[in-house]
Amino acid sequence: MFNHGTQTEEEGSALPLSLQLHSLSWLPCSTGVVGGVEVGLCIAPPTFPHSFTLCVVGVHNFASSGPITIKQFERHGSSESSHSNSADQLRKWRPSSQSATSDTWAFKEYGLEYGIVIDSGSSRSSVYLYEWPGEKQNETGVVTEILNCRVDGDGISEMKVDPQKDEKSWTAFRKCMAQITVAIPAEKHKTTPLFLGATAGMRLLHQLDEQRSNEILASLRTYLSSLPFDFHNASIIAGQEEGLYGWITVNYLMGNFLEKNLWNTYVQPEGAKTVGSMDLGGASTQIAFAVQDDLEGPDYMPIKLYGYPYNVYTHSFLCYGKNEAEKRVLDKIVQESRDPAYILNPCYPEGFNITVKASSIYETQCIEKPANYNPDQDLFMVGAPDSDKCRSLVKSIFDFKTCSSAHCSFNGVEQPPVTGEFMAYAGFFYVKRALHLNGSVDFDQFQSLVREFCHTNWTELREEKKWISERYLKSYCQGAHYIFTLLADGYKFDKETWKGISFQKEVKDTSVGWSLGYMLTLTIVMVVIVFIFLIRTCY
Structure with missing residues (x-):
């Protein structure tokens, strides 16, 4: 039986997936990542060559004491080796009639996922649309910028002063969001996260006039929540976060986190080194670079990306x-x-x-x-x-x-x-x-x-x-x-x-800024959310 709570090492949940599956000597199993969820692909005995069992074993330290049988699937189409350990093979299977219940959608191929980040700086706002495969590489999404749109006019910190200028700003926002909406498949709208991050311009306004700052954000939340996306929040991000996300963007685009090997899979580059980043906005400037692991303090931020830890010094000067x-x-x-x-x-x-x-x-x-x-x-x-x-x-x-x-x-x-x-x-x-x-x-x-x-x-x-x-x-x-x-x-x-x-x-035709790093970090959180939802629907 599955335990909804997190389990301790004594209960055995910390065992690697491969070891947990290996213990089932009577049932050949392999591993893969499907829809962002680590799964075990367990092939049924030879007497049943056209069926297998899908086992959800664990993601992000959430694990069961052993493989959990969720659904039984049948294979449809041309016959291939039933012992293939490629996660791609899983896409060739579909639920059997005996197990085709309402939650079997959870194991279909996820395809591309999308995310929207609005960077509201002191002088202007820009909207970025990102996409990434449903599968994750070592727990983090491989994200690509596919569209960006600059919102005409001043930054949002100039709102709530001149109604005529505000109307122009809203028109410009609607124009950009219309472009973004068309670029995302309609069936993906409801699951596409939408975030707005305001930077130093709004940090300063919040100090000068907190009420106006709150009113601006409230208006933006009302507008953005009316769009067909999964709106999360419009908020002011800290300067230190802005610096860290910029550093992530720079190193991701430079290929310092991942590269494709001969087998077309992503691995950390041999002898990989990171690059420092320096951002100069209208109201603040940020510097960030990786340092030794043992350095600690308020300006040091440990982070794990693509399965590897980094210690990043980052400071923002308002x-x-x-x-x-x-x-x-x-x-x-x-x-x-x-x-x-x-x-x-x-x-x-x-x-x-x-x-x-x-x-x-x-x-x-x-x-x-x-x-x-x-x-x-x-x-x-x-x-x-x-x-x-x-x-x-x-x-x-x-x-x-x-x-x-x-x-x-x-x-x-x-x-x-x-x-x-x-x-x-x-x-x-x-x-x-x-x-x-x-x-x-x-x-x-x-x-x-x-x-x-x-x-x-x-x-x-x-x-x-x-x-x-x-x-x-x-x-x-x-x-x-x-x-x-x-x-x-x-x-x-x-x-x-x-x-x-x-x-x-x-x-590589992608804008350098904090928003891509933010979306990369967000995809780490999203896979945990997806996993918890799958467990709840399949229990």
């Missing part, structure tokens, strides 16, 4: 995303200026000028408002390029002195020394593209290119960089100094370790 960093630099410039009607900005190109409201800089939790703050005050800024002064201003928003341990990045945060290869994506990539960097660029060359960019006048920049919106183009001098300062002075990349950094947006 208020150090590219947009918030620029606001902090602008604050420094404004505070140093004597006349708000004419402010010289050493990070803006010559020939450029702009008038902005004070609220565009100071309405954030990342900056302390001046004593005489007036949100409607006009600030007129004029480009007065000075690369050295711009870099000095950028460095001033960091604290490189405070450190209570042997190694720190900045602001007193402990960080092990960086080694090996790293992939820098999101905002890092866009700065690299704006500088027109091709291939790898060394430490000194990067600084030289930044200086050259900063001293190019506005007319030439607009002519050379027509593909970049002026909204962003004006800020790339400051942005380039910022990422160099973050990498060199913050994370402590030197001339040698800098060579291991690659700046990328995609790998």
